[in-house]
Amino acid sequence: xxxxxxxxxxxxxxxxxxxxxxxxxxxxxxxxxxxxxxxxxxxxxxxxxxxxxxxxxxxxxxxxxxxxxxxxxxxxxxxxxxxxxxxxxxxxxxxxxxxxxxxxxxxxxxxxxxxxxxxxxxxxxxxxxxxxxxxxxxxxxxxxxxxxxxxxxxxxxxxxxxxxxxxxxxxxxxxxxxxxxxxxxxxxxxxxxxxxxxxxxxxxxxxxxxxxxxxxxxxxxxxxxxxxxxxxxxxxxxxxxxxxxxxxxxxxxxxxxxxxxxxxxxxxxxxxxxxxxxxxxxxxxxxxxxxxxxxxxxxxxxxxxxxxxxxxxxxxxxxxxxxxxxxxxxxxxxxxxxxxxxxxxxxxxxxxxxxxxxxxxxxxxxxxxxxxxxxxxxxxxxxxxxxxxxxxxxxxxxxxxxxxxxxxxxxxxxxxxxxxxxxxxxxxxxxxxxxxxxxxxxxxxxxxxxxxxxxxxxxxxxxxxxxxxxxxxxxxxxxxxxxxxxxxxxxxxxxxxxxxxxxxxxxxxxxxxxxxxxxxxxxxxxxxxxxxxxxxxxxxxxxxxxxxxxxxxxxxxxxxxxxxxxxxxxxxxxxxxxxxxxxxxxxxx
Amino acid sequence: xxxxxxxxxxxxxxxxxxxxxxxxxxxxxxxxxxxxxxxxxxxxxxxxxxxxxxxxxxxxxxxxxxxxxxxxxxxxxxxxxxxxxxxxxxxxxxxxxxxxxxxxxxxxxxxxxxxxxxxxxxxxxxxxxxxxxxxxxxxxxxxxxxxxxxxxxxxxxxxxxxxxxxxxxxxxxxxxxxxxxxx
Numbered sequence: 001x002x003x004x005x006x007x008x009x010x011x012x013x014x015x016x017x018x019x020x021x022x023x024x025x026x027x028x029x030x031x032x033x034x035x036x037x038x039x040x041x042x043x044x045x046x047x048x049x050x051x052x053x054x055x056x057x058x059x060x061x062x063x064x065x066x067x068x069x070x071x072x073x074x075x076x077x078x079x080x081x082x083x084x085x086x087x088x089x090x091x092x093x094x095x096x097x098x099x100x101x102x103x104x105x106x107x108x109x110x111x112x113x114x115x116x117x118x119x120x121x122x123x124x125x126x127x128x129x130x131x132x133x134x135x136x137x138x139x140x141x142x143x144x145x146x147x148x149x150x151x152x153x154x155x156x157x158x159x160x161x162x163x164x165x166x167x168x169x170x171x172x173x174x175x176x177x178x179x180x181x182x183x184x185x186x187x188x189x190x191x192x193x194x195x196x197x198x199x200x201x202x203x204x205x206x207x208x209x210x211x212x213x214x215x216x217x218x219x220x221x222x223x224x225x226x227x228x229x230x231x232x233x234x235x236x237x238x239x240x241x242x243x244x245x246x247x248x249x250x251x252x253x254x255x256x257x258x259x260x261x262x263x264x265x266x267x268x269x270x271x272x273x274x275x276x277x278x279x280x281x282x283x284x285x286x287x288x289x290x291x292x293x294x295x296x297x298x299x300x301x302x303x304x305x306x307x308x309x310x311x312x313x314x315x316x317x318x319x320x321x322x323x324x325x326x327x328x329x330x331x332x333x334x335x336x337x338x339x340x341x342x343x344x345x346x347x348x349x350x351x352x353x354x355x356x357x358x359x360x361x362x363x364x365x366x367x368x369x370x371x372x373x374x375x376x377x378x379x380x381x382x383x384x385x386x387x388x389x390x391x392x393x394x395x396x397x398x399x400x401x402x403x404x405x406x407x408x409x410x411x412x413x414x415x416x417x418x419x420x421x422x423x424x425x426x427x428x429x430x431x432x433x434x435x436x437x438x439x440x441x442x443x444x445x446x447x448x449x450x451x452x453x454x455x456x457x458x459x460x461x462x463x464x465x466x467x468x469x470x471x472x473x474x475x476x477x478x479x480x481x482x483x484x485x486x487x488x489x490x491x492x493x494x495x496x497x498x499x500x501x502x503x504x505x506x507x508x509x510x511x512x513x514x515x516x517x518x519x520x521x522x523x524x525x526x527x528x529x530x531x532x533x534x535x536x537x538x539x540x541x542x543x544x545x546x547x548x549x550x551x552x553x554x555x556x557x558x559x560x561x562x563x564x565x566x567x568x569x570x571x572x573x574x575x576x577x578x579x580x581x582x583x584x585x586x587x588x589x
Numbered sequence: 590x591x592x593x594x595x596x597x598x599x600x601x602x603x604x605x606x607x608x609x610x611x612x613x614x615x616x617x618x619x620x621x622x623x624x625x626x627x628x629x630x631x632x633x634x635x636x637x638x639x640x641x642x643x644x645x646x647x648x649x650x651x652x653x654x655x656x657x658x659x660x661x662x663x664x665x666x667x668x669x670x671x672x673x674x675x676x677x678x679x680x681x682x683x684x685x686x687x688x689x690x691x692x693x694x695x696x697x698x699x700x701x702x703x704x705x706x707x708x709x710x711x712x713x714x715x716x717x718x719x720x721x722x723x724x725x726x727x728x729x730x731x732x733x734x735x736x737x738x739x740x741x742x743x744x745x746x747x748x749x750x751x752x753x754x755x756x757x758x759x760x761x762x763x764x765x766x767x768x769x770x771x772x
Contacts, residue, residue, distance in 0.1 A: 005727070008731075009716075011711075011712030012716060013624050013625050013629070014621065014624035014631055015617070016616060016638070024612070024635075024638070025609060027639075027643075028609065028646060031646045032605035032608040032649070
């Protein structure tokens with residue numbers, strides 16, 4: 001019998017199951033709602049990221065940051081631009097962002113800021129450390145896209161107005177107090193993808209576009225030892241695919257991780273092709289295709305970055321989901337190369353960035369995370385959807401460190417956009433809980449109301465629309481009380497007195513009702529969590545500190561003397577629905 | 590590849606509603622397409638479809654992806670499939686455990702085939718008789734109608750190695766069918 005190969009593959013074609021469709025639509029809606037609600041905001045983390053953890057922000061701290069304590073006052077100051085920043089090799093800062101208030105405790109809200117911002121001490125323990133809210137507003141590129149710089153300081157932030165053009169270069173800003181930001185010149189045409197700052201080095205990872213419109217973008221790191229006054233370039237041993245036609249496609253680093261210790265820099269990045277069909281591939285200097293799994297690269301003493309090869313990393317790192325320096329050692333968290341979406345991540349450690357040792361696996365998969373150490377203990381804070389951090393003495397045996405009591409009505413496993421600082425003295429996490437929509441959802445059809453009790457698919461009550469009489473309540477299947485019949489295939493039949501089907505409710509109708517209700521969910525609850533030891537946690541409300549509900553957490557940084565958290569906060573203004581608010585927590589003195 | 594939706598229509602994905610609207614219009618086609626690539630592996634199909642749509646969300650949040658056509662998600666899904674193939678390929682090479690499942694239950698499935706009629710179960714069984722690398726290389730060539738050189742480029746293999754891979758796949762299929770016909 002001859003083989004028709006086309007028929008062979010057509011025959012195995014599968015229809016999407018209703019259950020998968022519903023679950024994926026729900027997850028996509030949650031992710032998109034978190035990321036897209038503020039059009040002018042920076043990218044924030046999807047609610048759920050599966051196989052490819054290309055979207056995450058992370059931070060790590062190698063030293064310091066004492067416990068956060070002390071009495072707090074919460075005030076709002078306004079930041080404004082005095083001058084539009086410009087790119088170039090200007091020898092001096094061109095733009096200064098200045099607070100209009102000299103004292104956050106006494107200044108009135110600036111024009112345009114949301115009224116009703118709390119000005120009294122918050123009640124939660126960590127709020128007593130002195131969180132000051134600073135509203136950066138919405139009218140600047142900085143407010144639109146301030147991005148995190150990892151490391152133990154000083155405070156830097158960067159921005160790329162990608163909405164204007166995928167090829168736009170970046171701007172770098174520095175602050176000493178989190179409230180005033182000064183632009184730091186960087187080489188013209190350099191676009192930042194990731195950045196880290198320590199007391200001695202500022203390192204930027206990004207790309208430079210070539211003069212030839214169809215040539216490949218050049219991946220480079222920019223290093224500075226003098227806080228950005230001068231920069232030097234360190235190239236990578238990779239070449240991205242070129243664009244296929246002038247201006248057609250830009251393959252560039254999409255997300256990246258970077259960590260420095262001394263003169264050693266370890267980095268990892270993914271590539272993205274925004275419109276065309278080129279896969280996520282990079283090539284080494286010999287023209288060989290490199291894994292798509294975002295290998296690690298290492299540079300020492302400004303030498304070009306080299307790929308950490310399998311010989312040094314026996315099983316291969318797999319997609320790197322976290323990278324940091326702690327106690328002078330590099331730490332990397334990576335998903336096994338051959339893993340699917342749910343394989344536990346593996347912890348790797350290296351003294352020099354070249355040779356890595358696998359310490360063990362986490363009990364669970366983490367699509368993105370912050371990794372660090374408290375003393376001798378390893379700590380991992382998942383980026384998304386976690387209720388606890390993970391702590392281990394050896395990297396092999398892990399225990400969960402529960403974040404503590406959740407805000408009322410928050411979903412139990414849904415701390416999103418969880419950015420963290422981990423240092424020898426504690427863990428500070430900023431994130432958002434998605435509040436549960438606990439209202440009943442009604443859907444009427446053919447004189448019958450289908451009520452999703454508490455908005456849940458698992459508790460359905462059917463009512464006669466005319467009389468209000470309860471016809472049946474379905475919590476498990478199969479179910480059949482003579483009036484309501486659910487056989488477990490998703491469809492629910494309503495029967496008349498003779499046992500004939502009066503009407504039926506389909507899974508799609510249920511999904512539609514849920515979606516309609518989900519279109520107006522309760523506002524998220526933002527929290528800043530802190531624990532000295534991973535066991536006892538305190539929390540402060542971002543909603544209370546910032547005076548609004550957060551739509552995304554954009555960064556967390558710590559310098560040892562202060563901690564800053566950046567979040568987008570929704571307002572009631574129709575013209576400026578979200579503001580970027582920086583919350584500054586001062587160390588106790 | 591047949592896309593039943595309007596392949597030229599562009600969808601705005603700057604809002605959650607836009608993303609969901611796009612998902613509802615194209616997800617079935619994407620699922621069917623990916624299922625062919627995977628040879629009917631439902632779990633792998635769902636993983637790839639899910640990842641492709643989350644990629645859409647991620648790129649939307651970057652601000653670069655304002656509108657999208659169905660072809661974009663198809664291409665993204667195919668790239669994710671290729672990522673998976675490469676990843677598994679590397680693991681196989683590392684472990685030197687290239688296992689061939691030829692001749693077991695899959696062949697029995699083919700023997701049940703009635704002349705001229707190929708059921709989904711029997712096609713799945715036949716494709717399952719192929720080692721993954723052979724099956725996936727063949728799916729790219731057949732489903733996407735790619736040349737050997739194109740398949741080789743996508744999989745990161747030489748043209749010679751890919752030619753050999755595809756030849757082995759066809760030889761293996763032919764052997765199974767001939768064995769069935771002989772029974």
